[in-house]
Amino acid sequence: MTEMTRVSDGFSLADVDPDSTPGFDGGKAEGETALRDGVDELSELQERLFAASRAGDTRNVLLVIQAMDTAGKGGIVRHVVGQVDPQGVALRSFKAPTDEERSHHFLWRIERALPGPGMIGVFDRSHYEDVLIGRVRQLAPADEIERRYGEIVDFEQRIVDSGTELIKVMLHISPDEQKKRLQERLDRPDKYWKFNPGDIDERSQWDAYMEAYQIALTRTSTERAPWYVVPANRKWYARLAVQRLLTDALRRIDPQWPDADFDVEHERARLAAS
């Protein structure tokens, strides 16, 4: 199912149905079962990755998540990333840049947040904000926005070359689904805190955002740093798809338990005598 969501030549975001479940035939119950069934492998691979780093393996994973509001970024973090040992996860949420961040190149704060060896880094929003809201709201001159796509491709190539498996995911919901989810936030006092009046303003720019996504996705999806557009009207599907993307990335790394860097027999004897 992961290959079917990959952005490649001729990709058109408008053709992706947010209700669809590409590559998965079952419904919600089967999807939730599949998600549970995937926990053990993901969790073991994560532990192996972490263990390997202790023996000098510098490889790691970076999951970049972008989406319109309410698309379920938080749920991915909670229900997929939350399946593995928190000690192996470096989670970073990018808000509107601070004054200090704004005084630097837009990739400055991203570079500083890259995960260390053996870690699974997760970016909740990312440098893509600078070509998404940046483009829609004209937060930078057009020629600068234009330049950023190439800078992103170069930057990501460097990350990938240094041993990071980079997975970029757009969670794709429909405007109607967003309306339903915003409505819920307004109907439930325990959800008020998640509501921001600005979300409705952004919503009025839906088409402009989709255009900005279409451009960003197609100009920055590369062989080693591909984009995946995951239909996300069905939360269970999006979670399963991201779990599999993460698992696939870890399988490509295929991290191994490190050999002992000590003499096992000697240590056994010392332990016995202790």
Next chain:
Amino acid sequence: MTEMTRVSDGFSLADVDPDSTPGFDGGKAEGETALRDGVDELSELQERLFAASRAGDTRNVLLVIQAMDTAGKGGIVRHVVGQVDPQGVALRSFKAPTDEERSHHFLWRIERALPGPGMIGVFDRSHYEDVLIGRVRQLAPADEIERRYGEIVDFEQRIVDSGTELIKVMLHISPDEQKKRLQERLDRPDKYWKFNPGDIDERSQWDAYMEAYQIALTRTSTERAPWYVVPANRKWYARLAVQRLLTDALRRIDPQWPDADFDVEHERARLAAS
């Protein structure tokens, strides 16, 4: 069960049986069930804490975990802290200080790692290393070690006064249990990476460590920054006890879902029109 593990006047570490399960009558199966039963409350309280911080509530929680090697710090993080949303957790593991850290006061790196508003901070080791291994290995002059207890009490009082619920836990295992766990790391190639020959050297100083713990626990356990000594030979018990300590801390905060800081009806109308 949590009150029974609290360090107060007349406490003697030597009297705590690492095999015991104070305040809990059941065995492993019941303990594991109780741990699962506690997830929902802990998880909701954490979300409330996080939500409240979005409305300006600056309170938070800091869980400090200290223990001899193999006592199960990692398991607490994985199986208890891992029960809540990773977005609300700030995990920090303290290793031997770097050169930069060593050039500062021993509390400098601790201060910088304090959790933000609404977060559950978790310290895997902490400033207590500076009066534990620091004392046993004489890493600082005796009068400096002596001074640190008071500095810690003052520092923690300041943290508590600024709105942090501070929970300090020593996971307490027996030397025999440690031997068994180290043995397992030497018997299983997938555990080699967790083994460090230095662990056996530290083991030879067991009594000195227990003395250092006894001193640190009794000199720094205060009304608002108490120590809890959690018997940890039974992993299921230690996890349950820490889950309850965390839950109790969150109950004391009693975080509330924030009121809407917008006009709900007005936003409903805007959403409907969007």
